[in-house]
């Protein structure tokens with residue numbers, strides 16, 4: 001809708017603006033869409049053209065940037081300044097079948113937990129790595145009977161390179177203490193090893209690229225029991241398509257050749273921070289885990 005202030009008085013204009021504000025309009029846009037991508041491409045083209053050194057022409061100094069009076073010829077500022085080094089642009093890739101195969105081959109070639117961590121540090125097939133500060137691998141005791149698998153690192157985990165290092169991790173520590181465990185008697189990791197920008201949910205491709213590493217991790221740790229927090233490990237590792245709220249609290253089985261491990265899917269501590277009323281459900285799940293584990297051997 002267009003509005004001409006010439007045709008209306010100030011009162012009508014104010015009433016219209018108030019109407020827009022009440023309707024939730026916060027930003028005024030132009031009547032026609034502007035292609036900002038084309039604009040920035042044009043800007044980049046102009047900058048590049050301005051940086052380009054004109055080709056030397058035979059005879060005379062045609063094409064050279066004139067030097068200032070008193071300045072040695074051929075030593076003007078533009079000529080002296082070295083070309084800026086090329087900016088390293090990360091190679092973002094759309095994963096294809098070969099990338100998934102590479103992830104599987106790389107993960108299965110690791111024969112120890114240390115080798116798996118080193119393989120992940122080298123692996124560059126997942127675009128999340130380009131925006132993350134750290135590869136977040138594991139924390140706790142790999143000899144523990146209980147292996148806990150979360151979703152993906154958040155800001156604190158990305159900064160410190162340790163899973164469950166932030167507020168959700170502090171709540172997790174209190175939850176573990178309530179059943180007599182801590183990070184010396186539990187082993188913690190995530191399905192995703194790099195922080196998704198802005199903590200957005202990982203995409204199916206990212207999950208698919210990280211899954212072989214998470215599976216190999218479980219295979220190498222061989223815990224007595226698994227505790228999955230949230231939808232990501234539950235859907236990725238036991239192919240349970242129902243939401244976590246409908247499967248939590250019921251033991252499932254993680255089945256792979258040579259492995260059959262009981263899994264408790266439960267609510268993520270980060271979810272409990274937002275919905276504290278559901279802590280009682282998580283508490284029931286933890287008690288079931290503790291009861292099934294029984295006293296330490």
Ligand code: URA
Nearest residue numbers: 150151152154163164
């Ligand atoms: N959320 C997770 O799932 N994992 C972490 O390590 C931190 C927050």
